[in-house]
Amino acid sequence: MVAAAAVVAWILVEPFLRARRRARQRARTLDEADRMFLRRRVPVFVRMPKPLQERLEGLTLVFLAEKEFIGCQGITVTPHMKLAIAAQACLLVLGRDEHVYDAMRSILVYPGQFVVPGEWHDEHGVVTEEERVLAGEAWDVSRIILSWEDVKASGRGPDAYNVVIHEFAHYLDHEAGAFQQASVLAGELESLRAAVDQDEDTLLDPYAAEDEAEFFAVTSEVFFEQPGQLQRCHPRIYDALAGFYRLDPAAWS
Structure with a gap:
């Protein structure tokens, strides 16, 4: 009984304590x-x-x-490496009150791209096992994996490639159902798929046509890295993301 009461008390008090810790930070x-x-490393700053x-x-x-950085395959995660990752991650919550990826516990950093096992399901339900080479992966709500080489490439200019923003x-998206919140994105995804099928040049990487999750992640990269171009070429996408992120980066000088 005492233990249960202590747990309840902690549940009630912990948000207050966390808010106070964060205010100090x-x-x-x-x-x-x-x-x-x-x-130098985060041009949008x-x-x-x-x-x-x-x-x-x-x-x-x-x-x-609050977050633990874990070096993998022998890499040492330096303070500046942590800073580069943290600042770019926090771009996405800059307009969202008190959100600092609460459920996330750790960021795993590999020296370069890494291999993960996976399965591929075709339209007939046949499952094929395969290995995938990745630059990053949002493993679950508590961990994200990143390739440091790709993080470094993400800070070299507004080229719309940013693995930190992507992951x-x-x-x-997984936490808040961002794609579903911005219902206009479904129609824009279909338009992109049609353009890709016709081999048309697009501002968006064709990988965005893969599925809803990749569409949201890729368009988020462009929203922060090339906001003016996204607003001109795809104003509906820009407005939907501006509403979700509560930011207007195209207006930044």
């Missing part, structure tokens, strides 16, 4: 060396308004305090 700021690193820069710093510090968008 958000009150801190990055030192100038870390801020300069962000400017330079474009965003000062209040959003400050909010991103606070969310990043919360993320770094953390999968996390949010």
